[in-house]
Structures are given as C-alpha cells and as structure tokens.
Amino acid sequence: MLIKQKEQIRSSEITSESVYKQRRTFMKSALGLAGAIASSKALALTSAPQENAPLYPGPQWLQEKLQAATSPAGFQAQDKLTPYKDVITYNNFYEFGFDKNDPYKRAKNFITDPWQVEIVGEVAKPGVYHLEDFVQPHALEERIYRMRCVEGWSMVIPWMGIPLADVLQRFEPTSKAKYVEFTTLHDPQQMPQQGSLFGTLDWPYVEGLRMDEAMNPLAFLATGLYGQGLPPQNGAPLRLVVPWKYGFKNIKSIVKIRFTEEMPLNTWNKTAPSEYGFFANVNPAVDHPRWSQATERRLPSGLFSPNRIPTLPFNGYAEQVAHLYQGMDLTKWI
C-alpha cells in the first residue's frame, strides 16, 4: 500500500516554507496581542508539520480567520498528539469507502467550496447559509480533543473550529427544539459508496444530539485541524466533534441542521439498534455486543508496543458532561 505523494497536491497549492514560517510568526504575534487584549490564557497553536503529507489550507476567508484563532484553556487535552499524517490518512468515512485509507485516496476531488448549510425545523431563523456566513460571526478556536472510535482505537487531534452552542443559539431555537439533527451531503457522484449495493447503511448519514448535549461547551463544529483547513477525508468543510461520544457521532460534511421535538434516528442506530444507540457515550463498562470497550489502542500503535490503554468513562470528559445523564441507566441508553 504505497502512498503516492506526487499527485496529492498541485504545486500552486503548496505554501512555500518561508511564507509558511512568516504566517506562523504572524499568527504567534497576533495571538499574543489577542491574548493580551482578552487577557485569556492562550496557548501556542498547533501547526501542521510538513512531514511529506499534503496540506489543506482551506478557502481564503477561512485562512484569514485561522490566523486569528486562539487556544482557550480548558479544552486542551494533555495527551500526546496523533501525528498529522495519521490523522489525515486513517479515517472512517464510509461514503468514500470502507478501508481506513479509502477516504484519503478517494476524497481528493471532493468539492467543499462553495458550501451551504440549511437550517430548518423548530427555529426562529431558518434558512440556507453560505458556509462563510455561517462561520463568519464566530472566532475560531483550537481544541485538542481525544477521539475514541467504537471500533476500539483512539487518536488525539488538534481541531480548529467554533463552539456548537454559539452557532445554534444564533438561529434562535424555539421552546419545541428538544433535539438537533445533522445530515451529511448526499451526492453519489462524489461519494462513491452512497451508490454501492453492498453496504447496510442508509444514505445520507444522519446524527443527532439532545439540546442540552449540543449546548454543552465541549460540543464543537470543526472547520479545520492542525492549524489549517479541514481535509475532505476528515469531513470538510464542517464536521461535528463531540469528544465524550464514540467517533461515529462526529458527523462529517454537514449540509443540514434540523431542530426537532422528536429524538432523531441516527444512521447507525437505524442500521443496528442492538449495537448502536442514540447517545453513544464512551463507556468502558458497556461492551459492544461483539467486542469489548474496556480498553482502546491509541494510534499510531507500534508493533511491539500495542499502546493499549484503559478507556475512561465519557472518554475522560466525565467532569464536563456526566451531569447531563444523571438518573439515566447508561447500560440501557447506549
């Protein structure tokens, strides 16, 4: 499985090292300034290391916003980061194929700009928004989150993005809005597996959160990672990140957000209700019916050091989110 480097990126897209360094310097000084003004504890941003892997700068408006991004304290996992190359080449994005490497190989030409997000349902300000208008009112943040896949592996990723609660509030959900439902793009022309006969999933992919979960400060909408734009294989241009839940809740390439009174039927729950629930909170005490969830392998794993670590309740975010589920039997609400 040789990874070809040459075709991935047009020479015009490559940022020369000097420009790259300048940008870093600019970002750092801008950051220092912003930090001084806001007197908030801002940390140095995590930039994409140029380890022979393609970069994804994102559209111009996003690049400008990225330069002003901050790293708010309280959202920076102290775990060792998963290397950039692994983050962008090892993905579950079934729309592009079932192998971990498929999304990286097959999503290269996925068109993520221009992009529109539709807001519908129990909300005062429904409408169709250009991604730029959707993101523009918010300041970008960098957040380092652990991600635990239901398959038993995990990563640590520096996301760039905006707090979900701020975004949702902007559209003024009504009192009937008890849940938020997210939908991925449906475009079998660009996403080959959506036309396949040999999968059990119904397209488009749908995920959902209870309103209080969506409003939790941890819930995040990613528009980038490693200091740059979001690679298509990671769910460009807009992807949900809810780090206390299994990875499949982090719906990718979102085109629709619906506010609703009823609990949405998320794709995996619909496909295999005995194996995947609506909440999907990381829980080492409740096994997947076919495999254990007690431990996880932190990637990248070395061959003779499998990197197997115990899985923590709520993926280590219990302090921030456990109260949301008080009184719920979490062996039943999987």
Place this chain on the structure above:
Amino acid sequence: MDLKKKILPMLRWWLIYIGAALPFLWLVVAAVTQQLGADPAKEIVLELGTWAINFLWITLAITPVRKLFAINWLSKYRRMMGLYSFFYAALHLLAFATFMVGWDWKILIVELTERPYAIVGFIALLLLLPLAVTSTKAMQRKLKRHWLTLHKLIYLIAPLTLLHIVWQIRSDFSEALTYGLLLSYLLGYRYYKKRSRAQRIKPVVNHPKKMQSQHSSL
C-alpha cells in the same frame, strides 16, 4: 531430455511454493519500511487472516478445478495449499496476540472466549492443527482410512471461517458475500458429485468395491 518430466514440474513447484509465500514476504517488507499506516498491527492481522482464508478456499478449489479443466498436476499442490492456509492462520492469531494485545493474557482470554466471531475463528484454527500435523505421507500411511475421515474436517473448518468473517460485518458485506458464494459453489459441487455418484452406483450394487477408489478424492 528430462525437461518435461523433471525440470518443468520442479520449476512449477518452486514457483507455487514461493508465490504462496509472497503475501507474507510483502507484509514483512511493508512493516519494516513502515508502509502500513497508522495501525500496522490491525493491517497485519487482517492481511494474514485474509490469506489464511484465500488458501483454505484454494485448497477446496483444487479438486473441482482439476476436474473441470483436466489439470491433473494440480492435485499435487492440495497439501501445500492447505499447509499455507494453516501457516497464515497461525500467524494471524500470533500477530493478533502480539501486536494487538501485547500478550496480555487477561484480554486475550476474554477475546477468545467471549467474542463469538473470535471463538469460531479460534475453533477453526484448532481444527486445522491436526490436519497440518497429519499432512505428511508417513502419517497418511499410519492413519490409513481414518486419515480421510479426519481430513473431512475441512468441511467444518471452512463454514466456521466464513462465520468468522460474517460476524465481523459492520456495514460492508461484499467480501463475506464473495467468500460465501465461492464456498457454496465449492461445497455444492461436492454434494452434487456425491449424489450423482450415488445414483450411478445403484445399478451396480453387486460391485461396490469398484467404485470405492472414486471416493478418495475430496
């Protein structure tokens, strides 16, 4: 002089022998040169497992293919293919225990006793073990007709192996479907042959011994 009788078969033997080892050699090279991505452990385990199944299916395909295309020399390789299946299956488990579990016995025992897909895979490998051990000509002579009965275990091992894949399906079932269709052909072929043989035998009940030789090919 001996080109056709000796040199060509010998070349063929080496070619097949080395060819069957290529997936293993490729994995070693890919692992050493770090081409297996973020999760080399899983990649190695999956690849070894896939080849264990491939060679098991090839073993079962030898007799039908030999008969359909009249390639008689194929039967000489049935044993080798079966042994390669065992080789890859054993390495598959070994790689799982080493690279994914790090020989943590607590986790390993839970995996092999509580996960249905792992249990059937483990049973299939255990059943394959006596077949590998008794694969030599000496053992064949020693066990006489019991040898054939013992080696009919393959008809149990193959469906267990298929179950091992089916129970791991998350969404994509194309691979399981392909192996399933192939296996139903390979087993269906034998069932059909056996039945038609039984029907042919009927009129000659008086000479059952005559027909016995045919039964010896699996």
